[in-house]
Amino acid sequence: MGLVTTLPRNETGIETVVGVLKQQLGERLQTSEAIRTQHGHTTTWLENQAPDAVAFVQSTEEVADIVKVCATHKVPIIAFGTGSSLEGHVNAAAGGISIDLSQMNGILDVHPEDLDCVVQPGVTRKALNEYLRDTGLFFPIDPGADASLGGMAATRASGTNAVRYGTMKDNILSLKAVMPDGSIIQTGQRAKKSSAGYDLTRLLIGSEGTLGIITELTLKLHGIPEAMSSATCSFPDLESACNAVIMTIQMGIPVARIELLDALQVKAVNGFSKLSLPEEPLLLLEFHGSEASVAEQSESFGDIADEFGGTGFSWTTSSEERTKLWQARHDAYWASLSLRPGAVGISTDVCVPISRLAECVATTQAKLEELGIMAPIVGHVGDGNFHTLLLIDMEDENEVAAAHEFVSWLNELAISMEGTCTGEHGIGQGKRRYLEKEIGAGVDVIKAIKTAIDPDNIMNPGKII
Numbered sequence: 001m002g003l004v005t006t007l008p009r010n011e012t013g014i015e016t017v018v019g020v021l022k023q024q025l026g027e028r029l030q031t032s033e034a035i036r037t038q039h040g041h042t043t044t045w046l047e048n049q050a051p052d053a054v055a056f057v058q059s060t061e062e063v064a065d066i067v068k069v070c071a072t073h074k075v076p077i078i079a080f081g082t083g084s085s086l087e088g089h090v091n092a093a094a095g096g097i098s099i100d101l102s103q104m105n106g107i108l109d110v111h112p113e114d115l116d117c118v119v120q121p122g123v124t125r126k127a128l129n130e131y132l133r134d135t136g137l138f139f140p141i142d143p144g145a146d147a148s149l150g151g152m153a154a155t156r157a158s159g160t161n162a163v164r165y166g167t168m169k170d171n172i173l174s175l176k177a178v179m180p181d182g183s184i185i186q187t188g189q190r191a192k193k194s195s196a197g198y199d200l201t202r203l204l205i206g207s208e209g210t211l212g213i214i215t216e217l218t219l220k221l222h223g224i225p226e227a228m229s230s231a232t233c234s235f236p237d238l239e240s241a242c243n244a245v246i247m248t249i250q251m252g253i254p255v256a257r258i259e260l261l262d263a264l265q266v267k268a269v270n271g272f273s274k275l276s277l278p279e280e281p282l283l284l285l286e287f288h289g290s291e292a293s294v295a296e297q298s299e300s301f302g303d304i305a306d307e308f309g310g311t312g313f314s315w316t317t318s319s320e321e322r323t324k325l326w327q328a329r330h331d332a333y334w335a336s337l338s339l340r341p342g343a344v345g346i347s348t349d350v351c352v353p354i355s356r357l358a359e360c361v362a363t364t365q366a367k368l369e370e371l372g373i374m375a376p377i378v379g380h381v382g383d384g385n386f387h388t389l390l391l392i393d394m395e396d397e398n399e400v401a402a403a404h405e406f407v408s409w410l411n412e413l414a415i416s417m418e419g420t421c422t423g424e425h426g427i428g429q430g431k432r433r434y435l436e437k438e439i440g441a442g443v444d445v446i447k448a449i450k451t452a453i454d455p456d457n458i459m460n461p462g463k464i465i
Contacts, residue, residue, distance in 0.1 A: 004047045004429050007094035007462050013073035014095055018053045020069050021097065028056040039098040040091050041083050045346050045394065045403075046429055049091035051078055051098035058103050060176060060184060060215040067213070068182030070097055074456050079209040081121065081151030086347050087428030089155065089208055093462030099213060101150055107131050108216070115221045116173060116190055121150020121214050128219075137221040140165035143424065144330045150214045155426040156206030160329070163249075163382030164256040164288065165222065167424070169205045176216035177204055180454040190218055203449075208426055209460035211453050225288035228256075229298055230322040231315035233305045234280040238262055238365055238377070241281040242358035244301075244308040245381045249354055253300050257286040258382035259329055262365070265336065265376035272335030273328035278312055283381075284329055286322070287315075329378075336376045336389045343374075343391040348407050348430075350414035351385040351423030360417055361386060364410060371402045385423035412437065427464045435464065 021029045030036075031053045040050035057063050070077050076096030083090055092098065105122035112135050119128060126146045129138050141152060143159035151157075153175065158167035165171065174188030187200035204211055235241040241260055248255060261269065261282045270277055283305075287297040298315040305313050316322065328335075337345050352360045361377065368375050368388070379386025388410065392403045411421040411434040421427075421434035436443045447465055450457070 004049060004088060004091060005093055005462055006049070009095045010074055010076075013075045014052050017069055017073050017075045017097060021053065021055055021066060024065070025055055028058075030054045030056070036098075039078075039080050039083070039100065043084065043347070044086050044088065044430060045344055045392070046088040046091065049093055051092035052095045054080070054098045054100050056100045056103055060178065063099060063101075063178045063213055063215055064182045064184055066097065066099060067178050067180065070458055071181055071456065074458060076458050076461050077213070078460050079150070079154065079213045081148030081154075082124065082146070084145040084147045085151065085155055085428065086425045087422075087430035089426060089428040089460070089463060091429060091462075093429070096458075101148065101213075101215070104215065110135060110137075111190070112137060114190065115223075116218060117221055118216065118218050119149055120216060121148060121153075123149050125149060125152065132221065136224050138224050139171070139219055140222055141168055141171055144333075149217055149219070153205050153214055153217055154207065154209050156424070158380065158383075158385070158424045160257045160259060160326070160380055162380055162385075162424075163258055164254060169202055171220045172201060172205060173218040173220060174201050175204055175214050175218070177212040177214050179212045180456070180459050184215075185212075188218075206426070208428060208463050210450060210463050211459060213459075227289060227291040227294045227317060228322065229287045229294045229315045229317045230325050231285045231287070231298055231301065231313065232277065232325070233283050233285075233302075233310040233313040234278045235283070235305075235311075236280065236309045238281045239358045239362045240308045240310070241283055242361050242381065244283065244305050244310060246354055246357060247304045247307070248301055249382060251300070251304065253297055254287075254289070255285055255297065255301070255382055256288040257284070258380075259284040260361070260377070260379045260381040260386060261329075261332070262377040264339070264374070265332060265378050268335040268339050268376055269328050269332060272338050273324075273331055275324075275328055283310075284325060286326075332376070332378050333389065336391065339376070340374055340391040342393070344394050346390040346392055346403055346407070347387055347425070348390070348410060349379075349385060349387040349423050349425045350410055350419060350421060351383065352414050352417045352419030354384045356417045356419065357381060357384050357386075360413065360419070363413065364388065367406060367409060371406055373399075373402055373406060375406075380423070383423070384419065429463060432464065
């Protein structure tokens with residue numbers, strides 16, 4: 001198992017709070033082992049640390065009431081969206097109360113003329129875009145999993161569209177949040193920009209529930225493009241594919257998505273999604289714009305691909321074909337598990353400056369071969385971000401040790417290239433040891449902010465720092 005830290009428990013406080021909340025919430029406070037375990041669930045190899053109870057909340061005011069009770073008795077609080085995080089974010093390292101926000105799933109307001117909307121944190125990205133379809137607008141952040149928007153804000157998620165539309169931090173205008181003392185704050189208004197004081201919105205985005213609980217989001221929206229095309233192109237090796245990506249970005253071609261799949265990942269996707277792509281390194285792209293600009297972008301990329309040995313380049317505007325391709329990309333995790341039935345998939349990500357991408361990916365592939373680890377590579381390479389999914393037999397101590405060695409090595413490699421140990425997964429429990437190597441004394445500033453806002457350390461303790 002991946003190592004987690006168990007923090008001291010406040011047994012008396014926890015018992016008292018569970019009793020109080022049971023009276024307040026009735027059946028919406030659950031203490032069954034199955035539900036508690038599910039809310040400590042983490043889609044990685046980190047050990048499950050279940051909370052003592054799960055509160056299913058329905059309003060900002062209810063969250064505030066629960067936080068006040070927990071603050072009085074110094075009991076930990078862990079916010080929970082859909083449980084799709086990858087670095088142990090929802091584990092209860094000191095026990096406590098998991099606040100499940102899934103029932104706060106209302107779309108409160110849409111302002112088409114201003115290109116924004118107001119939603120509760122339990123709304124998922126797919127549900128929002130389904131709701132918006134008739135308005136001609138969409139929310140572009142697409143991390144793959146149908147994650148909750150509150151969770152996506154808390155982990156500063158990004159995904160396949162980030163190369164064109166940015167990440168969550170670029171698409172949130174303001175937040176409503178419950179702070180560690182139970183007070184409710186609004187971090188801003190709906191204006192597209194502001195110079196009014198500290199940027200509290202971005203302080204909470206990416207804070208992983210360690211500073212407060214997000215209970216409402218005001219999001220930027222974008223117009224659905226007139227035309228979209230998706231393209232595929234195979235390459236003789238990963239380095240050539242990465243160099244084609246670098247050239248595409250440096251030439252200013254406004255790709256909406258540009259994804260890399262190595263040969264092993266393509267093999268997995270073919271088998272799982274019933275495709276017949278050449279089992280070679282592959283770039284999967286999408287272009288947005290007018291019909292003329294989409295055609296021009298596609299043709300310009302085709303010329304670049306030729307320069308780097310790309311073959312089989314083809315593009316389509318068919319909605320059905322595009323959906324099939326991107327669904328296959330989003331199913332890459334499950335497809336990879338089929339390569340080695342019974343293995344545990346350990347996902348890790350890094351991000352480097354685009355100019356170092358080819359070197360980083362090639363060095364990573366060589367290290368995997370050296371350690372004898374089966375691990376497909378896939379990534380949002382338009383912004384230098386890629387993932388490896390290590391397929392490990394957790395009963396084999398040698399394999400587990402090799403996996404630990406690789407994850408540590410990859411994080412340090414990215415940092416040495418002036419990159420980051422995580423482009424989008426977040427720190428959680430799994431990457432805390434690399435944060436200081438990346439930002440140095442900046443960790444002390446994070447600690448100071450955490451202590452000032454949450455002096456009793458009740459908000460998701462044991463995460464980030």
